[in-house]
Every structure is written in C-alpha cells, then in structure tokens.
Amino acid sequence: MIPEHTTVAVVGGGPAGLLLARLLHLRGVDCVVLESRERAYVEQRQRAGILEQGTVDVLRAAGAGERLDREGLVHHGIELRFDRRSHRIDFPALAAGASVTVYAQTEVVKDLIDLQLAEGPPLLFGAEVVAVEGADTGRPSVRYRSDGRDRVLACEYVVGCDGFHGVVRQSVPEGGLTTYQREYPYSWLGILADVAPSCEELIYAHSPRGFALHSMRSPSVSRLYLQVPNGTDAAAWSDERIWDELDARFAVDGPWRLERGPITAKSVLPMRSFVTEPLRHGRLFLAGDAAHIVPPTGAKGLNLAAADVTVLAAAFAELHDTGSTELLDAYSDTCLRRVWRAEHFSYFMTTTLHTDPDQSPFETRLQIAQLDRIAGSPHAAAELAENYVGLPLTAPVGERAEHTD
C-alpha cells in the first residue's frame, strides 16, 4: 500500500536516508523513505569504504552489524608514502586505541535495504521527489512521481538525505541557506581490480606525478585511485596505462611490488568541498551529502552522514517521547561543528597529498616538509590519526559536550 501520511518523510535511500529510517523505526518514530532510483542501481553504486568506530557502533545498534562484523577488515593504521619513503601512522598508539573498519559503502547499503524491506518502515524505490511544500508551515508535504503517477506524502517533518544534487536543499527559498564551497583542480580515477591487495593497510602516496591511493574491498579485491586532470575520460585510460602509472606513483626505496589483476570497474570522481548552513529550514532538515560534501582523501563522507542521522534520530525520538524540540533545535549547530572540523581535515589531506597543476616547486617542498613533520613527530602524527579515526561529537562551544556513544 502506498502511504499518504507519515511523521518523517525521508527523501533519498543512500546510507544517510536508510540509516536514519532504521534508527527512527527502532525508536518508534514513523517514517517513509522515497528513493528515486531502482534497488539494483542503489546497491551497485561504488563509493568509499572506510568506517570510523562510531559508524560501526551505530550500524551495530541499528541491527546492521552482523555481516559487517564478519566481513569488515579492521585496520590499525595507514601508510603515508612520499619522497620514495614509507611512514606508518599507528592508530592505537596515537589515537587512544582506535581503529577503522574497511567495509564498502555499497555493502552497508545492501545490509540496510535488506533490513528495511524485511521489517519496515516503508521504502519506495523509483519514487522521485519533485518538490517539498509547506516547510514553513505546520503541515509540510512531499510531491513525488512513482509508476508514472504524481503522488503526495503529507508529513510533519521532511529530511533531505538526497545527496548533493537532491531537490530538498533546492526547495528552500532564496536566502534561507548559506553555502560555502571549493572545487579542486583535479579528480580521481578509481578502479576495482580482482587482485589481492599489495599491502595490508591503505597507502596514501604523494609523488612528483601526483597522488595515488591503494585501498581494498576484501582479501581478493583491490580498490585504487589516481589523481587525474578534471575532465578526464576513464575510457581513455587503458588497463596497462593505469597499472604503469600506479607503479610509478607508489615507487619507494626498499622492497615493494604492486600486484596487477583484471580491472572490473573504472570511473572518474570530481573533488569538492561544500557546506550548507544551517542544516534546517522550518520543518525541513538536511543530512549527509545533501548538507555537505568533502573530497574523499580523508574518508569522511559516509562517516559524517552517519553522525548527522544519529543526532537527528535521537532528536526526533526525544520529540516523540517527551514533546521537547530541544535536541531538534540544536541539530544544526551540533552537527556543523564536527562537519567543519572534517572539512578542514579533508582539505588538509587533499592539498597536502595532491599536486595542483599550478603548483610551484616551492609549494611541493612545503608539502614534503609537512609530511616529513608528520613522520618525525608523534604530536603531528597524532593530529592526523585522531582526525582519521573520527572525532567525537561535541556540543557547540560553551555548551554541554555530548558524545555519540
């Protein structure tokens, strides 16, 4: 049956919308998820793959931890490679015992979809939201198209989890939101390859030929990225050229060998930083990529989305249980403080490791000096490690600290 009314209309069935719906459901708050794409498309979309401990904890609390605990790869560090040298960042030693888990976002999405289709709340695929109306009133509604028909979902609140290009943010009247953004003069060419990873932990490489990243999806599937110019066509890069370029960028003094294998996917990703303020307009809220984007170098996108919806679900639950809007009113400030920290970290990782096409040799030497400082000082390394494994949520300055755990 097609629902006509709900408490929270969730627009978008990516990780933010699916996790929010699951958390709301567990707290007894009624909601409906509208997703424009079909299930198969959403489940095969390739995205990032690093989960902070806080994200793993909330997925477990949402009941989506079983396969994650079985198949996720726990990592206790990353490697920085620069100037033909390797340096390991040891997370437990530098960041109070912390670690991260390698588990693809597509797998998180599959687990959440399975749960939601089995237990509710309603999740409609092929339901494209075209407008949000009445966010300034007590009775908002969401207009969408499904099965070739125009439909309306009446609700009390709307949450835009519809990604960067979504319609919810765009439905806010001119002047209602302020946006901040920066685009970068390079993109990533990402590949998936059927070959065992050549390393046990991720390698972030600064090289005179540009940035490269070695990541993984499982003990038999590698995920690798190369910095490429904006506007690059992935099809213009042959498999051999990709492996040769990766080899050149990961070159290091000492033993190392990059294993090659069949490339099963190639795509180009733009790099952008973007923040919307505030994350609310009347009864409309924004979460995840709809609210903010980070370049992927710090692996923060999915984790920020998970943190947003954890805070938002707790706020709706408090409203449901007590009638108080205190947490809902604090949502934007609570999340934005951590969002801006992650924006800074992602910007730092990106600009320290990539080569800007206009970069001077002087600026390259500064990048190497910065990386050398991280390699030589536990204080500098701890700053990177703490940000990488994920900072706790804290209330805006001057208010009570509030942790997610």
Ligand code: APR
């Ligand atoms: N109506 C309904 N659904 C929509 C609409 C619309 N008008 N527009 C977009 N969507 C859907 C998209 O099809 C997509 O499934 O919203 C979803 C948004 O999902 P994501 O882009 O994955 O964003 P989010 O859930 O915020 O996830 C956070 O973490 O790793 C990062 O950027 C990466 O996707 C990632 C993000």
Ligand code: PHB
């Ligand atoms: C990935 O595995 O896709 C990945 C890992 C780390 C990043 C970005 C992407 O910083």
